[in-house]
Amino acid sequence: MKKSVILGAATIAGLAAGAAMAGTVDDVKARGKLNCGVTTGLVGFAAPDANGEWQGFDVSLCRAVAAAVLGDANAVEFVPTTGKTRFTALASGEIDMLARNTTWTFSRDVDLKFEFTGVNYYDGQGFMVPKALGVSSAKELDGARVCIQTGTTTELNLADFFRANNISYEPVPIETNAEAQQQYLAGACDVYTTDASGLAATRATFEAPDEHILLPEIISKEPLGPLVRHGDHEWGDVVRWTLNALISAEELGVTSANIDELSAGTDNPEINRLLGTEGTLGEMLGLDADWAAKAIKAGGNYGEIFAKNIGEETPIGLARGLNAQWTEGGLLYSPPFR
């Protein structure tokens, strides 16, 4: 009985919160800039290049949202966050959205009061070891020292994995990827564990990437995706459907090369609705009719962004794998634009 009263109060509070906190779209428009939380530097996903311009897979999503809302892919203020600071930065309003290899989990969604707006990368936790150790499976790691980024889901998965397999390890908590890399290369830890994509990205920056291998075990599901504050549904919709627009664009064959041509109108009504030449989807979101076209123009569709930043042609060399379109046997599946 008592519990239901508390839950009722929480519901009312939640509704009030929705009303009180709505308006991130208006805030961003008024400010003329999107504040987007990214990592402190993970090449391929989010890192400043030689000119100090932020580049990467997650960065492209920030730029796409900025283009959709403000019409300018460069109107983004990138806020570097660590595993520890990211949620506080989002909850306190310092950033409008977080696009930072963040795993969608129940407690983050429900208890921390955030809203995940989709998955932009399906990942899993892996292990990297030097070839010289002669290890071929994570189950042989009994007694190893493991470098791990602190405050992440990987920390919990790691404890569970070793516990379930009844083997021991010594955790070395590390704050950022750069520090972990230095420790690992100096031999202060035997293994580095994080999301497999992050491992591949890190290994790509090594002087001799061939001397390190990724072990075959993937010990967890890590759906990584952008998130916003709970309660501001209009803003959540903008981020969610910008991501969906990028995914749909690839499925529908809309690329940065042919988008101008297709924007003139096509025979495919779904492309027309997506690009704003038919219907009023943009108006429903409170944006311009060609919001999705601007988002796609910012960096290309999902496939182009993937190929440019982390795909097999890049030093990071990730295969599409689970991140292929559903039509190609992957998990990427955007709800229809209608």
Add this chain to the structure above:
Amino acid sequence: MSTMTDPPKADFRLSMLINDTRYRSLTFQVIAAIVIALSIWYLGNNLIQNLRAAGLNISYAFLGDSAGYDINQRLVEYDSQSSHARAALVGLLNTLLVAFLACITATVFGVIAGVLRLSNNWLVSKLMAVYVEIFRNIPVLIWIIIIFTIMTAVLPAPSAFRGENPTSSMLFGSFAFTNRGIYFPRPEFANGLFASTALNWLLVIAVLIGSWFVSGEVEKRATKKQEETGERPATLLPKLAIWLVPFVLLMIIMGLTWDVPELKRFNFSGGLNAGGPLIALWFALSIYTGAFIAENVRAGIQAISKGQTEAAAALGLRQGRIMKLVILPQALRVIIPPLISQYLNITKNSSLAIAVGYADITATLGGITLNQTGRAIECVLLLMLFYLTASLLISTGMNIYNASVKLKER
């Protein structure tokens, strides 16, 4: 000659609260207290309202939940199934451990450097000046990182000890200095008098304390004899015997053996291990705070009039004894109050531990737990409570000591 007259008894008027020096300070203090209370109330209210608006609340229930993560250095039993409260306790003990160790070594470094900086030897005093100035003027976080980086880069990885012709070998076959820390043998009792190891060690400590008392007694007796006859009996041999004989006998009875670390599949195992992060943090805190303590010691010594040194020298005392018997005891009353704040600084600066992956309370409760549960306000409040308590306790303890050594005024 003057006659005392009672001051005129004026009626109390409201304006006296501001104009009369008897009441003015009190008035301002009351006003300040009200303003502070109001702002705390306003901020607290603001916090609660904003939390409610975000659908959150303040609850400490998470402390009982299973933590789910592992900690590499632990002084008490802990595994990933233990509660967040237990993880906080592990961190708390780690903080206290490194703070305690660093306070001791910083004092040693500080006293030595402070005294040597006043040395007549130009080279020694200038070397100490360079040490003090370099360490005082660069932030401690940078020192922690520098020392840790040097340790991991310079010392060999355990793999260097492997193979037919290893590039590194263990010191005396039992000490290994690696970039993961120092591994050294652990004493063990083959046939201890008690079943529990802790009780055996308590016995060893009890024996040592006994030796300390007896040797103090010998010293006292020697002093008494010196006062009576003017002749001081030799105490070195009896004292050595008092310290060594019971200890060695106990060790033989209990069958002391050493558990020597061995290189296993990935790492050294067995023996004792002082982790790299602990060593780096301990050393950085000691050497950094030592530079500040050196300045306190120098100021304390310089506060003692030069006449004291000259008078002691005129009595025929040697340099070392002048310092030990005349100058330092008097300097202590100047040194100790600032020393208290240096001890507090060490305790608080130990919160930089996460920079090198040392699991102190800021890393466990204020880092991983905070992050996994998202209970930022609760965790930070607990952290504040812990550091406040620790600081007040250190301060109280040191003030009691200060009261015992300060100049007695009668």
